[in-house]
Amino acid sequence: MSSTWAGIVFLATLVLALVLVHKPLGDYLARVLTATRHLRAEKVVYKLGGVDPDADQTWGRYLRSVLAFSAMGVLFLYGFLRLQHKVGHPYPMPQMSRSQSFDTAASFVTNTNWQSYSGENTLGYLVQMAGLAVQNFLSAAVGIAVAIALVRGFARHRTDRLGNFWVDLTRICLRILLPISVVFAIVFVGAGMIENLHHYSTIHTLAGGSQTLPGGPVASQEVIKELGTNGGGFFNANSAHPFENPTIWTNWLEIFLLLCISFSLPRTFGTIVGDRRQGRAIVAVMAVLAILSVGLQLGAQSAHHGTVPSAVGTSSEGTETRFGVPDSAVFATGTTLTSTGAVDSFHDSYTSLGGAVLLLNMMLGEVAPGGTGSGMYGILILAVITVFVAGLMVGRTPEYLGKKLGGREVKFASLYLLTTPALVLTGTAVAMALPGERAGMLNSGSHGLSEVLYSFTSAANNNGSAFAGISVNTVWYNTVLGIVMLLGRFLPIVFVLGLAGSLARQKPVPASEGTLPTHRLLFVGMLTGVTLIVVALTYFPALALGPLAEGLH
Amino acid sequence: MIPMRTLLNSLRQLAASLRMLLIFTVVLGVAYPLLITLIAQVPGLKSRADGSLIKADGKIVGSKLIGQSFTDDKGNPRPQYFQSRPSAAGSGYDPTASSASNLGPESIQDVLPDPAVKDDTGTHSLLTQVCARSLEIGKRYSVDGSRPFCTPDGVGAVLAVFYAGPGYHGSITRVVSVNQACPAKPFLTRYRGVPVQCGKSGADYSRGKIVPIRGAAPAHPAVPADAVTASGSGLDPEISPAFATLQEALVAKTRRITIAQVEALVQRYRKGRDLGFLGEARVNVLQVNLALDRAYPYRA
Numbered sequence: 082m083s084s085t086w087a088g089i090v091f092l093a094t095l096v097l098a099l100v101l102v103h104k105p106l107g108d109y110l111a112r113v114l115t116a117t118r119h120l121r122a123e124k125v126v127y128k129l130g131g132v133d134p135d136a137d138q139t140w141g142r143y144l145r146s147v148l149a150f151s152a153m154g155v156l157f158l159y160g161f162l163r164l165q166h167k168v169g170h171p172y173p174m175p176q177m178s179r180s181q182s183f184d185t186a187a188s189f190v191t192n193t194n195w196q197s198y199s200g201e202n203t204l205g206y207l208v209q210m211a212g213l214a215v216q217n218f219l220s221a222a223v224g225i226a227v228a229i230a231l232v233r234g235f236a237r238h239r240t241d242r243l244g245n246f247w248v249d250l251t252r253i254c255l256r257i258l259l260p261i262s263v264v265f266a267i268v269f270v271g272a273g274m275i276e277n278l279h280h281y282s283t284i285h286t287l288a289g290g291s292q293t294l295p296g297g298p299v300a301s302q303e304v305i306k307e308l309g310t311n312g313g314g315f316f317n318a319n320s321a322h323p324f325e326n327p328t329i330w331t332n333w334l335e336i337f338l339l340l341c342i343s344f345s346l347p348r349t350f351g352t353i354v355g356d357r358r359q360g361r362a363i364v365a366v367m368a369v370l371a372i373l374s375v376g377l378q379l380g381a382q383s384a385h386h387g388t389v390p391s392a393v394g395t396s397s398e399g400t401e402t403r404f405g406v407p408d409s410a411v412f413a414t415g416t417t418l419t420s421t422g423a424v425d426s427f428h429d430s431y432t433s434l435g436g437a438v439l440l441l442n443m444m445l446g447e448v449a450p451g452g453t454g455s456g457m458y459g460i461l462i463l464a465v466i467t468v469f470v471a472g473l474m475v476g477r478t479p480e481y482l483g484k485k486l487g488g489r490e491v492k493f494a495s496l497y498l499l500t501t502p503a504l505v506l507t508g509t510a511v512a513m514a515l516p517g518e519r520a521g522m523l524n525s526g527s528h529g530l531s532e533v534l535y536s537f538t539s540a541a542n543n544n545g546s547a548f549a550g551i552s553v554n555t556v557w558y559n560t561v562l563g564i565v566m567l568l569g570r571f572l573p574i575v576f577v578l579g580l581a582g583s584l585a586r587q588k589p590v591p592a593s594e595g596t597l598p599t600h601r602l603l604f605v606g607m608l609t610g611v612t613l614i615v616v617a618l619t620y621f622p623a624l625a626l627g628p629l630a631e632g633l634h
Numbered sequence: 635m636i637p638m639r640t641l642l643n644s645l646r647q648l649a650a651s652l653r654m655l656l657i658f659t660v661v662l663g664v665a666y667p668l669l670i671t672l673i674a675q676v677p678g679l680k681s682r683a684d685g686s687l688i689k690a691d692g693k694i695v696g697s698k699l700i701g702q703s704f705t706d707d708k709g710n711p712r713p714q715y716f717q718s719r720p721s722a723a724g725s726g727y728d729p730t731a732s733s734a735s736n737l738g739p740e741s742i743q744d745v746l747p748d749p750a751v752k753d754d755t756g757t758h759s760l761l762t763q764v765c766a767r768s769l770e771i772g773k774r775y776s777v778d779g780s781r782p783f784c785t786p787d788g789v790g791a792v793l794a795v796f797y798a799g800p801g802y803h804g805s806i807t808r809v810v811s812v813n814q815a816c817p818a819k820p821f822l823t824r825y826r827g828v829p830v831q832c833g834k835s836g837a838d839y840s841r842g843k844i845v846p847i848r849g850a851a852p853a854h855p856a857v858p859a860d861a862v863t864a865s866g867s868g869l870d871p872e873i874s875p876a877f878a879t880l881q882e883a884l885v886a887k888t889r890r891i892t893i894a895q896v897e898a899l900v901q902r903y904r905k906g907r908d909l910g911f912l913g914e915a916r917v918n919v920l921q922v923n924l925a926l927d928r929a930y931p932y933r934a
Contacts, residue, residue, distance in 0.1 A: 403916055
C-alpha cells in the first residue's frame with residue numbers, strides 16, 4: 082500500500098470512530114448538562130466554593146461569573162509562573178519574565194496554549210501539572226459552558242435565565258473531562274508516554290557521549306491537552322516528542338481525542354433544542370468543511386510542490402519517521418480545525434500550499450468542528466448570519482429555531498464575526514510595520530509574512546499552533562499576543578452570551594410557510610457557503626501576500 | 635462612583651472564583667496526576683512510565699523512544715554504528731532542547747560566510763543543508779548523492795538573475811550562483827547565454843530574480859528522504875528501512891562481518907505499519923546498534 086493510501090485508510094478509520102462516538106457522547110453531554118440532581122461530590126465543591134448551585138443566572142450574571150473566574154485564572158497562573166523558580170520541582174528552573182508569564186497565563190486560560198517557551202528547559206513539574214494542566218481542563222469547560230448557555234437561549238422561552246455557570250463548569254470537569262482523561266492517561270502510559278516525577282537523568286550513550294533524559298507527569302497532561310483542544314505541549318516539540326506521542330496508534334488516539342467533543346456537541350445541541358435534525362445539519366456542515374480541508378492538505382503534502390520538498394522527494398522535513406507525511410498531515414488538519422494547536426510535525430516546514438490550508442483552517446474561525454464549545458458557538462453564530470442573509474433574499478423577518486433574528490441579535494452575531502479578523506489583520510499589520518518585530522522572522526520574504534500572519538491568526542482564534550520559526554519570546558510579542566488572545570477569547574464570549582440572553586427572552590414564533598427549514602440540505606449548503614465566503618473575503622489579500630505568493634511563484 | 639452593591643457583588647464573585655479555582659487545582663492539578671502516577675507504578679506500566687529505558691551490562695544506555703547521535707566527540711559518524719537522522723534538537727539529539735528546524739519549503743538562499751571573520755560559517759538555507767547531507771551520505775555509503783536543485787559541490791543550485799529593466803523585464807545583465815561562495819566554480823557556466831558568476835559574501839542580490847535550477851539529478855535520489863531531513867522533535871529514534879539498508883554494507887565492513895548478518899539484525903527490529911495502515915515502516919536505531927554490539931562486538 083502506498084503512503085497516501087495508508088493515510089486515506091488512517092483518515093477513514095478516524096471518521097468512522099467519530100461517527101460511532103458522536104451520538105452516545107453527545108447524548109451523555111446533554112444528559113449531564115440538563116440533569117436536575119447534583120452528585121454528592123459536586124455538592125461538596127459548591128459548598129466549599131460558596132456558590133449556590135440552584136440559582137439560575139441571567140446572561141449578565143453568567144457572563145460576570147465567566148469573566149471573574151477567568152480573570153482569577155490569569156492572575157493565579159501569572160503568580161504561579163512568576164514564582165515557579167521557587168517551587169519548580171524537581172529541577173531548578175530560572176524565573177520566567179513578566180511578559181512571558183503574562184503571555185503564558187493568558188494563553189492557557191484562553192484555551193490557546195500558545196507557547197513562547199520550551200517546557201523542558203523552562204518549567205518545573207509542579208507548575209505544569211497544578212498550573213497549566215488545570216487550565217487545560219477549566220478553559221475547555223468554560224468553552225463548553227458558554228456553548229450550552231447559547232443553546233439554552235434557543236431552547237428556552239420568555240425567560241431571562243440561562244443556567245448556572247458554576248454548575249456547568251463543575252459538571253463538565255468532573256463528569257466528562259476527568260473520567261475520560263483518567264482512562265486514556267492509563268492507555269497512554271501503556272504505550273510508553275512517561276508519567277513520573279523523577280529528576281532529569283544523565284546517561285552515557287552507546288557511542289560514548291552523554292544525554293540528559295527528562296521526566297515528568299506527561300501522560301496525564303497529554304490527554305487533557307487533546308481532549309480539551311488545548312494543545313500546549315509538555316515539551317517544546319509537542320506531540321512530535323516521542324515521550325508525548327510514542328507510537329503511531331497514540332497519534333491516532335490523540336487526533337481522535339481532540340476531535341471527539343467538538344463533533345459531539347451538535348448532537349447535544351439538537352437534543353437540548355428538541356430537534357435532533359438541527360444538530361445533524363450542523364454536524365454535516367462541520368464534516369463537509371473538515372473533509373474538504375483534510376483532502377486539500379493530503380493533496381498538498383503528497384504532491385510536495387516547492388523547491389526543498391522537490392529536492393528531498395517528499396515533505397519529510399519536520400516530520401517523524403513513525404508517523405510519516407500523510408498521517409502528520411491529518412494531525413495538522415485536525416489541530417488547526419479545532420482550536421488545539423498541538424503539532425506532531427512542524428508546520429513551518431510544510432509545503433507552501435499545505436501551510437496555506439492550515440492558516441485557512443484557523444481563519445474559518447475554527448468551526449469545523451472548532452474548539453471544545455467555542456466551535457459550537459462559532460458555528461451557531463454563522464448559522465444566525467446565514468438565516469439572516471437568506472431572510473434578506475426573500476424579504477422576510479428571519480427566524481432560527483423559532484426565534485426571530487432582529488436587529489439586536491444580528492448585531493451581536495456581526496460583532497462576533499468582526500472581532501477576530503480585526504485582531505488578526507491589525508496585529509499583523511502593526512508587527513510588519515515595526516522593524517524590530519519583523520526581524521523576529523526566521524524565514525525571509527513571503528514565508529516570513531506567513532510566520533507573522535500565522536502567529537496572529539493562531540492567537541486571535543485561540544489555536545496556539547505556530548509557524549514556529551518566528552522568535553516570539555520578546556516583550557512586544559509576548560504582550561501583544563497575550564492581549565490578542567484575551568480579546569479573541571472573551572469579546573466573542575460577551576457577544577455570544579448577549580445573543581443567548583436576547584434569544585431566551587423571546588416567545589417562540591410558530592414555523593410558517595416562509596420559514597427557512599434549517600435541517601435540510603439547502604441550509605447545509607448555504608451555511609457552508611457563508612462560512613467560506615466570509616473567510617475568503619476577509620483574509621484573501623493577506624493570504625495572497627503570504628503563502629499563496631510563495632506557493633505559486 | 636461605583637454603587638456599593640455592585641462593588642460588593644463583584645468582590646463576592648471574585649472570592650467565589652478564587653475558591654472554585656483552588657478546589658479545581660487540588661482535584662485536577664494535584665490529585666489527578668498523582669493518581670495516574672500511582673497507577674503507573676504497576677509492574678508492566680512502570681518501565682514505560684519511567685521512559686522505556688534500555689540497559690546494557692547493567693547500565694542505562696538510553697531510552698528506546700529517544701534517538702541518539704552515534705558520532706565521536708568531533709561529530710564524525712562512527713562507522714560501526716547505524717546513524718540516526720539529522721537533528722535540530724540542540725547540538726543534535728539533545729532532549730533538553732527538543733526542536734524542529736522550522737525552515738520553510740522555500741528556504742533556499744544562504745548567507746555566505748564572511749572571510750574576514752574567523753570561523754564564520756554563514757547561515758545555511760534548508761536547501762543547502764539537504765544538498766550537503768545528501769552529498770556527504772552518498773560519499774560515505776558509496777552511492778550517488780545528487781538531488782534535484784543541488785549543485786555537485788553540495789549546496790542549493792540557486793541563481794540570482796538580474797535584468798536590465800524593472801519587473802524582471804528586458805535583457806539579462808548578470809547571473810550569480812548565490813550559494814556558491816567564490817572562488818567556487820558555478821554549477822552552470824552560462825544561463826541563457828550570460829556567464830554565471832560565483833557568490834560574494836555580503837553582496838546584495840535582492841534585486842535579482844531568485845531562480846532555483848532543477849538540474850539532471852534523478853527524481854528519486856539514492857539517498858533516502860529521512861536521511862537528509864530533520865525530524866519534528868529532533869529526537870526521532872527511528873529511520874526508514876531504506877536508510878537502514880543503505881548503511882548495512884559499511885557497518886558490516888567496519889565490524890568485519892557479512893552484510894547478511896547485519897541485515898538479519900535489521901530485519902529483527904524492522905517494524906511495518908501498525909495494523910497495515912498506521913504510520914510508516916521503520917527501524918529503531920538504538921536497538922539495532924545495541925544488538926550489533928551484543929552479537930558482534932566491535933574492536934578497533
